[in-house]
Amino acid sequence: MLYLLAGLLLSAPTVLAEPRNLKDWSTPIVLDRSGGFQIGGVIKQSPTDPARTLSCDHGYMEYFIPWEPRRTSVVLWHSSSTQVWQNRWDGGQGFKDMFLRRNYPVYLWDGPRVGRANWACEPTSYRPEYRDQDNFAAWNFGPSFGNWWPGVQFPADDPAAWQQATSARYQEFDTYDNVQLHARVAAVAADSGKVGKNIVYMTNSAAGLRAQLTATRSNTTNIKGIFAFESIGFVFPDNVNITDTRGGFGPVVVPLEEFKKLAKVTTIQFFWGDHRAANEAGVVQSRLAAQLINQYGGNAQVVMLADDPSLKGSTHVAFADLHNAKVAGLLDQILNRNGLDSYEGSSDDWWWRK
Numbered sequence: 015m016l017y018l019l020a021g022l023l024l025s026a027p028t029v030l031a032e033p034r035n036l037k038d039w040s041t042p043i044v045l046d047r048s049g050g051f052q053i054g055g056v057i058k059q060s061p062t063d064p065a066r067t068l069s070c071d072h073g074y075m076e077y078f079i080p081w082e083p084r085r086t087s088v089v090l091w092h093s094s095s096t097q098v099w100q101n102r103w104d105g106g107q108g109f110k111d112m113f114l115r116r117n118y119p120v121y122l123w124d125g126p127r128v129g130r131a132n133w134a135c136e137p138t139s140y141r142p143e144y145r146d147q148d149n150f151a152a153w154n155f156g157p158s159f160g161n162w163w164p165g166v167q168f169p170a171d172d173p174a175a176w177q178q179a180t181s182a183r184y185q186e187f188d189t190y191d192n193v194q195l196h197a198r199v200a201a202v203a204a205d206s207g208k209v210g211k212n213i214v215y216m217t218n219s220a221a222g223l224r225a226q227l228t229a230t231r232s233n234t235t236n237i238k239g240i241f242a243f244e245s246i247g248f249v250f251p252d253n254v255n256i257t258d259t260r261g262g263f264g265p266v267v268v269p270l271e272e273f274k275k276l277a278k279v280t281t282i283q284f285f286w287g288d289h290r291a292a293n294e295a296g297v298v299q300s301r302l303a304a305q306l307i308n309q310y311g312g313n314a315q316v317v318m319l320a321d322d323p324s325l326k327g328s329t330h331v332a333f334a335d336l337h338n339a340k341v342a343g344l345l346d347q348i349l350n351r352n353g354l355d356s357y358e359g360s361s362d363d364w365w366w367r368k
C-alpha cells in the first residue's frame with residue numbers, strides 16, 4: 015500500500031488539482047419507478063434429498079423507469095463491476111444518470127455468479143492476485159503502470175480516482191462455460207419482455223462477447239442494438255474457417271443460422287479507444303465480425319473514437335472517462351439515426367424507420 019501511494023505521488027504533479035465542478039447538468043431525473051428482479055435461473059434438486067432444492071444461476075436486473083420514458087431500454091452491461099456505468103472515476107455523472115436524464119429506461123445487469131447474482135449452482139472461488147498494476151495498462155490508461163497516455167481522459171492528477179477505478183471489481187469468470195451461461199440467461203431476460211421490447215445493450219470489455227452471443231440465442235427481435243466499448247471477443251459463423259478457442263475471450267463460433275440473428279439487430283457498434291493499432295487482434299476481429307454481419311444484411315460498424323478530434327484520449331472505459339458527455343452525444347446521434355429514440359405513446363417514429 016505504501017509502495018503504491020509513493021509511486022502515485024512521484025508521478026503526480028506536486029500541486030493537487032482544484033476540485034472539479036461535478037454538477038454539469040440542468041435537468042432533474044424524474045422517475046416513475048425503480049426496482050430489480052432475478053431472472054433466468056434454474057432450480058436444482060439435491061442429489062441426496064429430492065425434497066430440497068437450490069434456486070441458482072439467475073441474473074440480476076436493477077431498473078430505473080423515467081416518468082415519461084422513451085421506447086428503448088438501455089441495458090448497461092459491465093465487465094468489471096456495475097460501478098463503471100454509475101460514475102466517472104472523479105465522481106461525476108455516469109451513463110446511468112445521463113441516459114435517465116434523457117428519459118431512457120435504464121437497466122443495470124449482473125450476469126449469473128457475478129455481482130448481485132452470485133448465488134451460483136456450482137462452487138466458485140476467489141483467489142486474490144496482486145493485479146492493480148495490470149488494470150492500469152489493460153484499461154488503456156497508459157502503456158505501463160503510472161505512465162499515463164498524454165491527453166488521457168482520466169483524472170490522472172487524482173489518486174482517489176485511480177483508487178476508485180482499480181478497486182471497482184467483481185469476480186468475472188472469463189471461461190467458455192461462463193460466457194455461454196451469461197448468454198443463455200441474458201437471452202431469457204431479453205425474450206421475457208421484462209426489459210421492454212427495444213433493448214440496446216451498452217457493454218464494456220468482456221461483456222461485449224456475451225452480448226453478441228446473447229443476440230444469437232434470443233428468439234425474439236427485442237434486441238435492437240449493441241454498443242460495445244472495446245469488446246474482448248467476437249462471435250463468428252461456422253462457415254468461415256475460424257476456430258472456436260473454447261477460451262473465455264472468444265472467438266466463439268455459432269451455427270450460421272444463429273449468427274444471422276446478429277444481422278437482424280438494428281445497429282451494432284464496436285467502439286475502440288485511443289492507442290488501438292489497426293492490426294491489433296481485437297480490432298482486426300471486430301472488423302471481420304462487422305463485415306460478416308453486414309454481409310447477411312446487418313448494420314454493424316467499427317468506430318475508432320480517436321478519429322473524432324473531440325473524442326481523443328478515450329480509454330478502455332470511454333463512457334466513464336472525463337469526456338463521457340461527448341461519448342454519450344455520439345450515442346445520441348446513433349440512436350436517433352436508427353430510430354431508437356422515440357417516446358412511448360408517440361407516433362413520431364414510424365416514418366424514419368428502415
Ligand SMILES: *[C@@H]1O[C@H](CO)[C@@H](O)[C@H](O)[C@H]1NC(C)=O
Pocket residue numbers: 198201202205231232233
Ligand atoms: C430459443 O429457442 C431454442 C429452440 O427452441 C431454445 O433451445 C432456446 O432455449 C430458446 N432461447 C430462449 C432464450 O428461450
Ligand SMILES: *[C@@H]1O[C@H](CO)[C@@H](O)[C@H](O)[C@H]1NC(C)=O
Pocket residue numbers: 255
Ligand atoms: C483454415 O485455417 C487454417 C488455420 O489457419 C489453415 O491452415 C487452412 O488452410 C484454412 N482452410 C481454408 C479452407 O481456408
